[in-house]
Amino acid sequence: MNIIEVNNITKDYGNKKGVFDVSFNVRVGEVLGFLGPNGAGKTTTIRQLMGFIKPDRGRVAINGMNCFKEADKIQINLGYLPGEIAFMDDMTGIEFIKFIANMKELKDFSRAEELMKFFELDPRGKMNKMSKGMKQKIGIVCAFMQNPEILILDEPTSGLDPLMQNKFIELILKEKENGKTILMSSHIFEEIEKTCDRAAIIKEGRIVTVEDMEKLKSNKRKTIEVQFDSQETASSFVSIMPNGKLNENKVIVEVKGEMDEFIKKLSRFPVKDLEIKTQSLEEFFMHFYGGEK
Numbered sequence: 001m002n003i004i005e006v007n008n009i010t011k012d013y014g015n016k017k018g019v020f021d022v023s024f025n026v027r028v029g030e031v032l033g034f035l036g037p038n039g040a041g042k043t044t045t046i047r048q049l050m051g052f053i054k055p056d057r058g059r060v061a062i063n064g065m066n067c068f069k070e071a072d073k074i075q076i077n078l079g080y081l082p083g084e085i086a087f088m089d090d091m092t093g094i095e096f097i098k099f100i101a102n103m104k105e106l107k108d109f110s111r112a113e114e115l116m117k118f119f120e121l122d123p124r125g126k127m128n129k130m131s132k133g134m135k136q137k138i139g140i141v142c143a144f145m146q147n148p149e150i151l152i153l154d155e156p157t158s159g160l161d162p163l164m165q166n167k168f169i170e171l172i173l174k175e176k177e178n179g180k181t182i183l184m185s186s187h188i189f190e191e192i193e194k195t196c197d198r199a200a201i202i203k204e205g206r207i208v209t210v211e212d213m214e215k216l217k218s219n220k221r222k223t224i225e226v227q228f229d230s231q232e233t234a235s236s237f238v239s240i241m242p243n244g245k246l247n248e249n250k251v252i253v254e255v256k257g258e259m260d261e262f263i264k265k266l267s268r269f270p271v272k273d274l275e276i277k278t279q280s281l282e283e284f285f286m287h288f289y290g291g292e293k
């Protein structure tokens with residue numbers, strides 16, 4: 001069942017800017033990665049899902065409700081992390097979190113406290129003295145503290161250091177286990193690879209592809225370099241591995257998908273050393289991005 005439905009939406013800002021005929025769905029309990037280079041249209045799409053802007057054409061719905069007309073109702077059960085957070089700078093972090101909690105009529109503050117501890121956030125200082133990473137952590141606490149069924153996250157790890165990025169991945173995996181439905185935009189391939197079930201790729205305002213992550217991962221190319229004791233052994237191996245390239249006593253082979261056939265053939269030879277380089281998902285996605293990030 002689809003929880004988030006984006007059907008042929010267009011928001012045309014002129015000069016080929018905006019989003020055009022964008023469609024994708026997020027199923028119940030699914031984590032969908034929304035990927036695209038700067039200016040591709042991720043935030044514009046997300047803002048239509050949040051009901052901040054109305055599509056010129058098409059329909060966006062969450063839980064069957066129209067995102068523009070029924071935004072208030074939808075947002076009761078939705079956690080949102082904006083790409084750029086407008087904070088009230090003269091508040092302290094904790095004042096801001098409590099302000100949002102009041103707005104959401106949140107009674108139980110224990111989850112907010114749990115999240116602050118998890119992200120090692122001391123929220124007592126003034127917001128205008130906080131680093132980008134600290135502000136991002138406050139945004140994350142605000143999005144997750146009401147334990148919503150649906151989460152829409154616009155570049156959630158922007159500004160976080162690698163340790164905190166890993167903590168964020170941990171949080172998403174836990175939320176996924178709890179059956180939450182999550183849409184998150186990202187530039188970080190590693191976090192998409194580790195957390196998402198599918199990825200939608202947007203470029204120049206149009207969806208290029210929506211792919212299953214397992215399929216993407218299984219299609220990843222591996223470059224394997226095998227070192228043998230002599231050039232003779234290497235040549236014998238190449239004779240049964242026609243796509244292998246001989247380089248003195250080494251053979252370099254590209255393997256896509258299943259490794260079984262390669263391993264069975266290699267097991268007939270004495271191997272001195274073996275190195276496997278896996279094509280990163282980033283390299284894979286570059287194919288869709290057309291070289292630009």
Ligand SMILES: Nc1ncnc2c1ncn2[C@@H]1O[C@H](COP(=O)(O)OP(=O)(O)OP(=O)(O)O)[C@@H](O)[C@H]1O
Pocket residue numbers: 013017018036037038039040041042043044045083
């Ligand atoms: N209100 C607006 N008026 C005119 N153009 C706009 C407006 N909002 C966004 N745009 C343009 O629409 C395009 C898509 O912007 P959007 O912010 O959705 O991209 P994005 O994929 O979120 O990029 P980033 O990764 O940089 O955040 C950009 O060219 C942007 O300049």
